[in-house]
Amino acid sequence: MENKVAFENDLNLKDTELRLGLPGREEEEQKALVSCKNNKRPLSEASEDCGTKGSKESAPPAKAKIVGWPPIRSYRKNSLQESDASGIYVKVSMDGAPYLRKIDLKVYNGYSELLKALENMFKLTIGQYNEREGYKGSEFAPTYEDKDGDWMLVGDVPWDMFMTSCKRLRIMKGSEARGLGCGV
């Protein structure tokens, strides 16, 4: 049970996208061993999983390996994957929010639709983009990390260029936000 508590408190997802071991998983492995006298899921398999989880990418899928769980029909799973393949999915973080979101840039017509969607998603007002002054007057400023790793203000470049160069979005809040666009 302690493992569960630790998991619940550990919600600082912005900083901890990496998971090395899964809380409670060890406990589940033990239960599995006890309930299955002739163990079909040998310990070696489990340790192999844990051992190789050095990279960011491979940590999350380990938990998905329970056959038939969650109980979703395969044609549903397939339709989720297929739409992923064609979209341009980027993570969106907002300062102060407990978890990240993900959006598909492909479905938006342009900046105004994107901003409307972000406003709706996070329940805030970003307002109008101004070439000289950015999002002046708003408490929030949408920024994005581009291919070079630089943080840019959303709206500066043409939409198509933005779609291909945007790696992730971050909605800045407060004074940091107001600082942007004032003749930086």
Added chain:
Amino acid sequence: MPRIAYAFPDEVLEHVFSFIHSDQDRNAISLVCKSWYEIERWCRRSIFVGNCYAVSPVMVVKRFPKLRSISLKGKPHFADFNLVPEDWGGYACPWIEAMASAYPWLEEIRLKRMVLTDESLELISKSFKNFQVLVLSSCEGFSTDGLAAIAANCRNLRELDLRESEVEDLSGHWLSQFPDSFTSLVSLNISCLGSEVSTCALERLLAGCPNLQSLRLNRAVPLEKLVNLLGRSPNLVELGTGAYTSEMQPDVFSDLSRAFVGCKQLKSLSGFWDAMPYYLPAVYPISSRLTSLNLSYATTESPYLVKLVSECRNLQRLWVMDYIEDSGLEALAVSCKDLRELRVFPSDPFGLEPNVALTERGLVSVSEGCPELQSVLYFCRQMSNAALVTIARNRPNMTRFRLCIIEPRKPDYLTLQPLDAGFGAIVEHCKNLRRLSLSGLLTDRVFEYIGSYGKKLEMLSVAFAGDSDLGLHYVLSGCDNLRKLEVRDCPFGDKALLANAAKLETMRSLWMSSCNVSFGACKLLGQKMPRLNVEVIIDERGPPDSMPESCLVEKLYIYRTVAGPRMDMPGFVWRYTGP
């Protein structure tokens, strides 16, 4: 002494029986006396066989010589989640063959989770002169060639529904096999087909069939084509779109909207693959007509989603992805007072962290705002006893409640307690509950509640729950109307199973996988209960008789039958056969 039983001639009794349609009533009639049994069996027109192995085709044909309609179900429900190996069984062929010779006037065949071949489809198309309805739900084993035979030969076909079947898609040309003179189609569901169908053939078909009421297209039908198709089927009541996405073109948008409006009977929409937010508002003009909306393939977030749903004031059924979030469900609760069924599917089922703001709160809102809500399927990542108790108190009229908390064994997120009390409240307050699926952290306690209160429960699904055999015992001994029980990854074992062996003959089936049942118990059960098939699905360790009796079986499927051991068991299914 007057022989009252012979006061009515058979013809009169038969006439009276012709008004009785429900299977249960018909079964009851047949038990009154021998002559009623005889009269009834000659005039029964329709039967439902919930487990195709419970009885043999020969027995059915012998008892009911004049059937017009048959429904059969094959594989266990957990086959939907890949827990049943390939080639397990559920073959329709012996049934089709038996019926082809016995029922030349058969009109309707409905199969669920069965394996059907092209040869069988061809046999159907040639054997039944007045064949009208073919519904293949979650079936497999056939290709579009088989469908071509149906199209070419079934002159009076009214319904062709392939819902969620796996079809080997050789080409879309099978649709062209419907002859030009074909006019009888009322319902067509090809939503499961992968490849393109000829839109020409579709258009021709629709033009020829003025009575078409239900049309569910597959993903490959582009949005632009949808407009043309809608124009040709103005009497549609149900529509399943294809891919609901395209280049953003205002004229396509307005044409689409106009086409929706033009179908004045349109009440139900589904499809919406890859739904582009731009095109969702095309539905707004007809939203108040809609009673059923399936947006569970609309895998994109959009504020238009919530707006659309809130405009459908007369909605009775909503299937949607968790992109709707708690706020969307709150809006639903305010707008859709006639909602009867809600299903919320996960957009990121394997992600470890929540990707959307959908929690127990959404379901609680709907339970508060929608007085007619009876049927729920809800995937979420957190739940509390308090929420479940509230839901139970709000909706005592609930009949189907399926909750899937994505992480196995997750406790009440507020108190960190098991969810026993919450689910207990559900079974206690919802006195007409017929179907229940459990999830989250649960002890034997919840099963005690289910056994005590779940008197109308017919189907129960359990995963990663319970502490001991007691759980299974409570359910088997307490749930008087239990027909189907499916269990996975629970510490349920021999004692409870053997103590309740007699109960198993009153149920359709029991599935247990990754539990604590030993091979010895299976053998004993098979010995003592000849009217049960106790089938062990063998894993890589080898057949059960090669192992000590204390060894645990991985997968077990028990069902009652009057047909004895089935003849088509694959090598990996073992059944006790003798001392």
